Amino acid sequence: MLTLDQVYHAAYVLKGVIRETALIHAPLINPESQIYLKTENLQITGSFKVRGAYYKISQLTEEEKAKGVIACSAGNHAQGVALAAAKNGIRSLICIPDSAPISKVEATKSYGAEVCLVKGVYDDAYQKACELQEESGATFIHPFDDPQVIAGQGTIGLEILNQLPDVDAVIVPVGGGGLISGVAYAVKSLNPNCKVYGVQASGAPSMVRALADKQVQALKSVSTFADGIAVKCPGETTFELCSKYVDEIVTVTEDEIATAILTLIEQQKLIAEGAGAVAVAAAMFNKVDVKGKKVVCLLSGGNIDVTILSRVITRGLLKAGRSGDLVIAMMDKPGQLKDVSAIIADLGGNVVSVHHDRGGENTGINDCYLHIRMETRNHEHLEQIRRAIIDAGYHIKNM
Template sequence: MVHRTPCKQSSTLNRITGSEVFLKLENLQKTGSFKVRGAFNKISQLSDEECAKGIIAASAGNHAQGVALAGREKGLQVTIFMPETTPEAKVLATRQYGADVRLIGKNFEEAYAASKKEQLLTGAAFVHPFDDLAIIEGQATVAMEMLQQCPDLDTIVVPAGGGGLLAGTAIAVKLIYPSVRVIGVQAQSASAISSIFHGTTNSPIPFSPTMAEGINVKDPGKLTTKIIQSYVDDVITVSEQEIASSILFMLEREKMLVEGAGAAAVAAVLYNHLPFNSEKTGIIVSGGNFDIGKLEACRKISMNLGKANSF
């Protein structure tokens, strides 16, 4: 039901980092994101009785498309609550997959709260975007494929918002190749998982708009956080300028349009934020659903980095 996406070596990143770097291109996945993996896995496990009143989900965009497609394949009524700030391209795509989209709230948390109220009223089945074992298991297939395609990796770099992809990656990697290091990456503007991981939650946790809206999550999952604390080696952050520059890098040098969340993982390697040396690094490029109208904004933001135009 999902694509086995390519794992491509980047000669430019090899040159910049002095090591071997491989890109797991989930931007080429169905719906343009890894999220469809977890959505299909979860919905395939729901009984007819559970689905009788339809499906409800909340999403900043990519989970919405995955749920909409998986629900359509099963012939189900799908309702998705999305923040009013969701890029128009993601809203339109979700509607084209047949879902009823309701734009509510300024961020994911407000859309999520509205979706839960509606779910209680209707009795529809709720498909959580990250804090669900079936979702986590589905996302784990990204790392399982990656290790089959490139079995000699010593580090895998993963973007993180609610933590489903990072938790799934960590479980899969540590069960198969426990010596491989798993590094989570967050935007500095929304770094809840990093704060929890490093025990800095007594200070205000940054949460503000970011170009990586796919990982702009204020409250990560309880289940995902527990897994991340147990199996992930480190969680780091990257700046808005680095994310914007990495979007442009992927477009100009790799000929790939990727969204901010996927570019955040690239930025961690491109700007040398890994906490240790890696000879063979895998990067999960989580999605490609980028609003092309934001390219000029990317260019302006990235101009603050001297390295931005030196690749």
Template structure:
């Protein structure tokens, strides 16, 4: 049984190592959701996510003999960096098994903390199996990413910080994948104040916790691709699920469009770069997945380790989903002035041309014609509909390319 005392002891262990991350009030998201919204910025935590809390607490509890044999973990991202950083701070050997296709930036970050990184397997499950076999051979301690009492207690220290930072909390919204973060926070909140409501949020593309609740036990699901890769876990942990059943008020799902829009909102309005998994908690509030109004609500922004090669695609996707970017195709007569006529209509509609491609060859292009593909910066979805309608009324055959 994990108690509030276990979490308080974990907080004392990590006091000199882990950041007490800011709790930031957001006027923008408060207005949009009709609540008083506070964001717990774990994206500003050491290693860029909350994962360092649980891994550090776990490693600190090892005996001297266990520490001498080192630790091993399997991860494609944040857990790898959390274990590697914690091991360096304590001064013990650390091996991390990562899939061959793991982003180079995350491999290098993990190595920079002094870990021995082994690339094995094409998917995480193969890396995990290899790490388990290696652990048995070496006698190192396996640090599970979520289904471990010490890890759960470490993540729960976020809940204790919330009580120190905000006097009156009505609800906490937290992403859920394997369940360690949600379980830890829920234990801390409910054991200290049972009146506080705790919600878990997952991507609809990988709703393993929802499936577990429906079957009343953890089951393996087949996930779809999701921008919230940090919580794309096919099976929630047995231990974490037992605490979620006991302490969490509800689990909700958000769509990919909700996640990407929220990431863009955070980047534009608050200058915060967060992962898709971190944006889920706020997305659930903004898109009315949770019935809260007029409440003091804390959204846990769990991490900010976004691969730089993906940032532009995330921004582009967010712009498209929010109606701020669109690409059209049309065919015009290949005569002087025709392109200028098209662009004049677009300018009058106050859209900004971001790029334009002019092709005289193609299956839909007859001799004497040219296909024009043009990308526009727009105001919203209604603005896009207006542009398309006016162009059609002006005689253009318009095809939208999304």
């Protein structure tokens, strides 16, 4: 089982292999608390996963190394295993769900691993990896349910306590539970008064359910763009450690995650993937008690596909009231668009797209709909523009 000596040994082994990532003060994330960001999104391979993968592989016997390693991953663990195997001069085969971002798949191949794409989600890739492991005799490197992997992730907890000794709380993303198990074990062992909170996507609450039911059970399905934590079933080892060392695990919505990613880009100039931003989302939307406290949000990874990032930014702007859509019913006569545009412009809004719709069997012969998308400052600004358009005699359709 996991020991503090093992976590310290992992930190020793990892010296010179990984970065001790910076702890950045981010006062605007939640002005009622002192928020710091542990930037594992800037780790080599763009994720914390290399810590556990490298430590596990470094402890293999020569006989085990000769047979190679096999792993399954949504992408970040894959890159960690691939890099660790390459540095140790051994062969690696990684099973990745076919829904994983292309950027993660290509990055894994670039580190020298052989990739097997599997239809479905992480758990389907796990089943395939188990089958291939039995056939080949390679060592399976579990992404989270392994004491040595957990010890490697626990080195983040040691770094946080060195960087901010008087930290009041640490907020950690949770998928299968390897990261929070290691961090919580290290932090609670050295500072029992520090709170450790976990965060899952509301569409993949596997550890939340496990702790509520006091047993591990697989979810029927998961649905979240935070692919790094889209895990149907947490581990038995991680479940036990979370039960003992974690104070609470909460969930955040897709819109809250998108808003957190956008906030990190604008305020901190940092790119985080969906899984990497959930801790910030929890702090921003007060999902855990952070008021008046020194809080570290762990940014677990930054490997987000650029096409997904584009959609996330759009969603985040809508959630924050920075972008808004209006559908206005009006008479189809000259000057209507000019009048509506003038109202928006006078109030400081910026129209970015307009669609004029005359058709529709439910509209009058002389009626039309004006679809407008505009940039605004916040929800209050958007509502001010809405109110002004209504006061001018126009009817806004509910969307």
